[in-house]
Amino acid sequence: MYVLVTYDVNTSTPAGKARLRRTAKACLDYGQRVQNSVFECKVDPAQFVAMRGRLLEIIDPATDSLRFYHLGSNWQHRVEHHGADPGYDVEGPLVI
Amino acid sequence: MKRHLNTLFVTLEGAYLRKDGAAVEIRHEGETKLRVPLHNLEGIACFGWDIGASAALMAACSEAGVAFSFHNPHGKFLAATRGFTSGNILLRREQYRRADDEACAVAIAANMLAAKLANSRQVLMRTARDHGGSSPARATALGQAADSLAVRAGLLGRATTLDSLRGIEGDAAATYFGVFPHLLVNHDPGVFITGRSRRPPLDPVNALLSFLYSLLMHDCRSALEGCGLDPQCGFLHRDRPGRPSLALDLMEEFRAFLSDRVALTLINRRQITAGDFRREESGAVLLKEDSRKEVLVAWQERKQVEITHPFLDEKVTIGLLPHLQARLLARHLRGDLDAYPAFLAK
Numbered sequence: 001m002y003v004l005v006t007y008d009v010n011t012s013t014p015a016g017k018a019r020l021r022r023t024a025k026a027c028l029d030y031g032q033r034v035q036n037s038v039f040e041c042k043v044d045p046a047q048f049v050a051m052r053g054r055l056l057e058i059i060d061p062a063t064d065s066l067r068f069y070h071l072g073s074n075w076q077h078r079v080e081h082h083g084a085d086p087g088y089d090v091e092g093p094l095v096i
Numbered sequence: 097m098k099r100h101l102n103t104l105f106v107t108l109e110g111a112y113l114r115k116d117g118a119a120v121e122i123r124h125e126g127e128t129k130l131r132v133p134l135h136n137l138e139g140i141a142c143f144g145w146d147i148g149a150s151a152a153l154m155a156a157c158s159e160a161g162v163a164f165s166f167h168n169p170h171g172k173f174l175a176a177t178r179g180f181t182s183g184n185i186l187l188r189r190e191q192y193r194r195a196d197d198e199a200c201a202v203a204i205a206a207n208m209l210a211a212k213l214a215n216s217r218q219v220l221m222r223t224a225r226d227h228g229g230s231s232p233a234r235a236t237a238l239g240q241a242a243d244s245l246a247v248r249a250g251l252l253g254r255a256t257t258l259d260s261l262r263g264i265e266g267d268a269a270a271t272y273f274g275v276f277p278h279l280l281v282n283h284d285p286g287v288f289i290t291g292r293s294r295r296p297p298l299d300p301v302n303a304l305l306s307f308l309y310s311l312l313m314h315d316c317r318s319a320l321e322g323c324g325l326d327p328q329c330g331f332l333h334r335d336r337p338g339r340p341s342l343a344l345d346l347m348e349e350f351r352a353f354l355s356d357r358v359a360l361t362l363i364n365r366r367q368i369t370a371g372d373f374r375r376e377e378s379g380a381v382l383l384k385e386d387s388r389k390e391v392l393v394a395w396q397e398r399k400q401v402e403i404t405h406p407f408l409d410e411k412v413t414i415g416l417l418p419h420l421q422a423r424l425l426a427r428h429l430r431g432d433l434d435a436y437p438a439f440l441a442k
Binding site (some may be wrong): 031093 | 133135400
């Protein structure tokens, strides 16, 4: 399944900046960065649970927000891109 | 249930692959070309002399079950990384025992070859059906070859030695490649075949086939390793140091169904033309670099097609077939299945 992860981490304190970095790193382990603080992840249900658990441990619910959008397995019809950096299709041919 | 995942192909000379978190990052001349999480991949295949990878990445790949292999620019297998030996020693011991017992080896190899002949026959009959009407000569030649393959497949069941199986297989392959020119329809006349030639391929069609066979080889080998079997200990192919005989055995079922059909589609749709090849002074014909990408894309797309597995009766992607067959072979070796059910294309 395809999951869109977005977050807002309050960076007014040094601890907040650290949380932002750790959140980004965790997301990068599971998917590709399509915009700043927006990630697209192709994960199976077990991987999703692991990812969610890891992210929930990092953020501070008092100041930060985290959203998951479930795009399902037919996500191709649900995503449109315009402009620079279109990213890559994780299910398409990967030839470099 | 194992799922069919994507394979990453790297053909860019000078690229360096490194581990970044739980992902592979491809860098070239100081910039990041692509970054893919490892859990989305089942294999990484590099084609080039000047492609590097970090030890950390290789270790992470073997940990995550991602097959990692290096090939020369024309697809010839050079090296693969492997982590600690995994899998079940009891299964592997049983594999060696069966390979040493000729009667057991003949039973497995005969099933594999029967599937190979049936799948080759399907390819011939498919073209005879679709394009035989416009050319009676083609329909006759393909029909006769298909009949002859059917007769030879019947002989397989009576063979008692591996050498007689090899003889039948050799005859069948000669018949099949003898009518291979009839499978080329609406193609660029510069893309032709004069018998099967390899090491090196001497004409464009052979160059394309060799490249596709080495892709299939990568998949079969990693499928066997993934199921805990030893890819070097084969039943039909003889032992030779460094030769992945069991992977070659497993390939037989898929050559026509996977590789040959991708080659024929590319040629008959004129996606591949004479301009995609170059001839070396030695007479070898090789695919050009840009054209290899087109072949890899076609290969990847073919692997994503879903079919119903004839034995398991489940919907699976074609890319998963080598893995499923390796698993069925392991089940046969363990004694859970009386015979090895080789893959028969519908």
